[in-house]
Amino acid sequence: MSDVVIVRTGVANLASVLAGLRRLGVTPDVTTDAAAVREARAVVLPGVGAFGAGMAALHEHGVAAALIERAAAGRPLLAVCLGLQLLAASSDEAPGVAGLAVHDGHVARFPDTVKVPQLGWNEVTPDAGCRLLEPGYAYFANSYRLTDAPLGWAAARSDHGGPFVAALERGPILACQFHPELSGPWGLALLDRWLAAAREA
Amino acid sequence: MLAHRVIPCLDVKDGRVVKGVRFQGLTDAGDPTAAATRYEAEGADELVLLDVSATPEGRGHALDTVRAVRAVLSIPLTVGGGLRTVEHAGALLDAGADKVSVNTAAVRDPSFIDRVATRFGSQCAVVAIDAARRLDGPGWEVVVHSGHERTGADAIAWARECAARGSGELLLTSWDKDGTKSGYDLELLRAVSSAVNVPVIASGGAAHPEHLIEAIEAGASAVLAASIFHYSEYTVGAVKAALAARGIEVRR
Numbered sequence: 001m002s003d004v005v006i007v008r009t010g011v012a013n014l015a016s017v018l019a020g021l022r023r024l025g026v027t028p029d030v031t032t033d034a035a036a037v038r039e040a041r042a043v044v045l046p047g048v049g050a051f052g053a054g055m056a057a058l059h060e061h062g063v064a065a066a067l068i069e070r071a072a073a074g075r076p077l078l079a080v081c082l083g084l085q086l087l088a089a090s091s092d093e094a095p096g097v098a099g100l101a102v103h104d105g106h107v108a109r110f111p112d113t114v115k116v117p118q119l120g121w122n123e124v125t126p127d128a129g130c131r132l133l134e135p136g137y138a139y140f141a142n143s144y145r146l147t148d149a150p151l152g153w154a155a156a157r158s159d160h161g162g163p164f165v166a167a168l169e170r171g172p173i174l175a176c177q178f179h180p181e182l183s184g185p186w187g188l189a190l191l192d193r194w195l196a197a198a199r200e201a
Numbered sequence: 202m203l204a205h206r207v208i209p210c211l212d213v214k215d216g217r218v219v220k221g222v223r224f225q226g227l228t229d230a231g232d233p234t235a236a237a238t239r240y241e242a243e244g245a246d247e248l249v250l251l252d253v254s255a256t257p258e259g260r261g262h263a264l265d266t267v268r269a270v271r272a273v274l275s276i277p278l279t280v281g282g283g284l285r286t287v288e289h290a291g292a293l294l295d296a297g298a299d300k301v302s303v304n305t306a307a308v309r310d311p312s313f314i315d316r317v318a319t320r321f322g323s324q325c326a327v328v329a330i331d332a333a334r335r336l337d338g339p340g341w342e343v344v345v346h347s348g349h350e351r352t353g354a355d356a357i358a359w360a361r362e363c364a365a366r367g368s369g370e371l372l373l374t375s376w377d378k379d380g381t382k383s384g385y386d387l388e389l390l391r392a393v394s395s396a397v398n399v400p401v402i403a404s405g406g407a408a409h410p411e412h413l414i415e416a417i418e419a420g421a422s423a424v425l426a427a428s429i430f431h432y433s434e435y436t437v438g439a440v441k442a443a444l445a446a447r448g449i450e451v452r453r
Contacts, residue, residue: 013294013325015271015296019271019275020275112398115203115400115422116399117323118203119422120203120246122203123202141299141324141369142324143323159202160203182276182277184275185275187275
């Protein structure tokens with residue numbers, strides 16, 4: 001059993017998240033094995049192209065159930081970009097497709113009053129309840145976002161055509177709409193804090 | 202609020218940086234990883250790596266270059282140059298690119314954009330548009346093959362089509378301005394960035410921080426520059442400080 005595993009969802013680009021973790025001294029396994037996802041000390045759910053395809057990939061290998069179990073048990077999980085969206089109940093990107101529903105949020109497209117996709121660095125402001133998230137600039141690449149933080153989670157917010165959820169955390173579970181692995185030293189420091197929280201959990 | 206991005210561009214041929222990066226203190230200015238590390242440390246928001254290799258052998262080196270740069274870089278990396286197939290795009294993304302930039306192949310077969318966007322997502326599908334002012338009237342036409350071939354296609358209409366086909370970002374280069382050090386083509390930038398709702402990266406002609414400020418005021422979401430950083434005394438940090446001093450939001 002590996003310490004840290006990354007869920008292979010099919011079309012996700014894993015090179016950057018792998019490189020980021022390697023710089024922090026972690027060599028994760030990449031897997032589609034539900035048992036590995038269930039048992040690993042820490043799991044990374046990376047972003048994939050689209051909500052519908054992402055959920056289909058998670059169901060295909062039985063990984064969806066393992067992720068829901070982990071989240072319910074409060075075991076270490078990092079969800080990146082679309083990963084954060086997959087934890088929600090539903091998304092405008094794939095009407096009728098159920099998400100992992102770890103929380104009851106709904107994901108909606110950015111308004112046309114701003115550039116879509118949001119590509120670039122946006123300022124992240126954590127709530128007082130955040131333990132892992134700190135203020136700073138993070139790199140985003142998304143067309144959809146969660147507008148409201150679900151109950152029971154500490155949140156960080158950014159603004160692009162109105163406030164949206166930049167990240168959520170609950171114990172050793174961290175979900176980032178941005179890419180920590182592409183957010184410079186600030187992002188690597190966040191990954192490092194999550195890894196430390198995962199080791200202590 | 203989303204910050205405006207400053208993006209240095211590295212031209213790489215056969216795995217080596219060309220157009221001479223003149224960083225003081227770099228023992229090997231042709232090493233792409235050394236240049237990438239330096240740009241990130243200076244505050245670059247992203248990096249574009251343009252493979253200008255003329256041969257398939259040279260292109261083979263590009264994958265090694267992308268892997269090596271990815272290992273040291275913790276900001277986004279866009280790779281372009283001679284991209285012809287979805288498989289090639291996939292190989293670059295597997296090697297560590299976060300976005301791929303397509304150009305001539307998309308002009309020849311616009312459905313290439315749909316295929317890249319569908320397979321990898323719009324956020325990774327950049328279309329590089331090279332535009333030149335028409336010789337016979339107002340407006341701009343799309344040019345390919347490093348500006349050697351004028352296609353006659355309207356650049357604004359092409360920008361709209363790229364976005365409609367799923368491109369998440371346009372890298373817009375003015376071939377009238379490229380290399381002139383006289384600033385970006387601001388009219389072109391205004392026309393394209395008001396025609397599409399995806400971010401537009403301005404390219405071609407910058408020699409001074411004032412040029413970058415003008416481009417952002419004309420609607421660019423990001424500014425790409427090569428020679429201003431390679432040859433002049435402006436660091437990325439100095440340029441971003443100049444932007445911030447004018448009230449433009451940049452990542453600090």
